[in-house]
Amino acid sequence: MKNIFKIFIVTLLLSFVIVNIKVYQSAYWQTFTLNDINTDSYLVPYEIVGKKISDNFPNITQTALPMKYVKARYLVHMDSLDQAKAMLYKALKMRPQHMAPIQLLGSIYLKEKNYDSAYTLSRIAFNKMPNVNSHRATYFEALRRLKKTDELDEAFAKVKDKSESINHWYDYIFSKAVLQNDKDEQTTLINEFKEKFPGYDTEVIEDLNNMISIGSRSYSIFAYMSSIGDTYFKEENYVKASEFYELALKYNQENYLLYENLAIAYDSSKRYSKAEEYYDIVMNQFNPSDGRVEFYKGLLLIKTGNMDDGCMLLRKSVDKNFILKTSQITASNALVSLCSNN
Numbered sequence: 001m002k003n004i005f006k007i008f009i010v011t012l013l014l015s016f017v018i019v020n021i022k023v024y025q026s027a028y029w030q031t032f033t034l035n036d037i038n039t040d041s042y043l044v045p046y047e048i049v050g051k052k053i054s055d056n057f058p059n060i061t062q063t064a065l066p067m068k069y070v071k072a073r074y075l076v077h078m079d080s081l082d083q084a085k086a087m088l089y090k091a092l093k094m095r096p097q098h099m100a101p102i103q104l105l106g107s108i109y110l111k112e113k114n115y116d117s118a119y120t121l122s123r124i125a126f127n128k129m130p131n132v133n134s135h136r137a138t139y140f141e142a143l144r145r146l147k148k149t150d151e152l153d154e155a156f157a158k159v160k161d162k163s164e165s166i167n168h169w170y171d172y173i174f175s176k177a178v179l180q181n182d183k184d185e186q187t188t189l190i191n192e193f194k195e196k197f198p199g200y201d202t203e204v205i206e207d208l209n210n211m212i213s214i215g216s217r218s219y220s221i222f223a224y225m226s227s228i229g230d231t232y233f234k235e236e237n238y239v240k241a242s243e244f245y246e247l248a249l250k251y252n253q254e255n256y257l258l259y260e261n262l263a264i265a266y267d268s269s270k271r272y273s274k275a276e277e278y279y280d281i282v283m284n285q286f287n288p289s290d291g292r293v294e295f296y297k298g299l300l301l302i303k304t305g306n307m308d309d310g311c312m313l314l315r316k317s318v319d320k321n322f323i324l325k326t327s328q329i330t331a332s333n334a335l336v337s338l339c340s341n342n
Helices: 002-038 046-052 066-079 081-096 099-111 117-127 133-145 151-158 163-181 183-198 202-215 214-232 240-247 256-268 274-284 292-303 307-319 331-338
Strands: none
Touching: 002 066, 066 081, 066 099, 066 214, 081 099, 099 117, 099 133, 117 133, 117 202, 133 163, 133 240, 151 163, 183 274, 214 240, 214 256, 256 292, 274 292, 292 307, 292 331, 307 331
């Protein structure tokens, strides 16, 4: 009898040890996976997520997210969509009231162009927790795909004054531009936005104004071409960058940064006359306040022998407090270095 009791105690203790090891190991890796969720990143390799973290015990994170949802998120990132869906449906069986698996399922169906299923699921998540950016983003995209303009208006009315409302406003204005592109209505919306959020992220608003002006289809092509140009630009392939910027210009002639980047691409590939032509367009037609165009054109004129005009432009750039973000070189540094005798 004593031996049976001892065996029982040892078994019980071993069970406690095993449970604690599992909980500790899961808690350790949860710290990193939750950071990935919070920062919308995937730094933890799936080999670790799949092998080191049990999704059965414990089956929820310290913040009550289903572990199967955490794993499914990495599977979506790897494009293993069928595996991800299977895991998310299991998560819903365990915690049917949790909206995170429902939202992620909706986003998967969007990827698969199953818009009806995406709409049904994203609508559930949004109506349950509307002031969550991922819920709104998935739902609004489903509404755009199905051209449900009236429902989009109703959904926006629920969130326009919420704590995350600035993101809701961006998405709504964009969605309306895609679905209707009523310039008068869009202008009214943007003016209302500016009053509600004065001085906030003017570049985004400028992009939305461009979209309204040229139409959503042209804007999409422009954005695609200019993004390819940006990639070549970052790789310092300035000839290819200029080719795609020129293509983008055919669809949008109202974005001064496109002209400016095109001028810099020509400048950096020693096609100075074309560079000067586009610098002049930026200064004469747009006259931006950041001092970037004066800085670059000033340097171009100096290196091509026109010190007087080049130094004059650098002084204008100094007046606008321009700083080259990539290297933290200021216009005043360049002025002192290049124009001290001028």
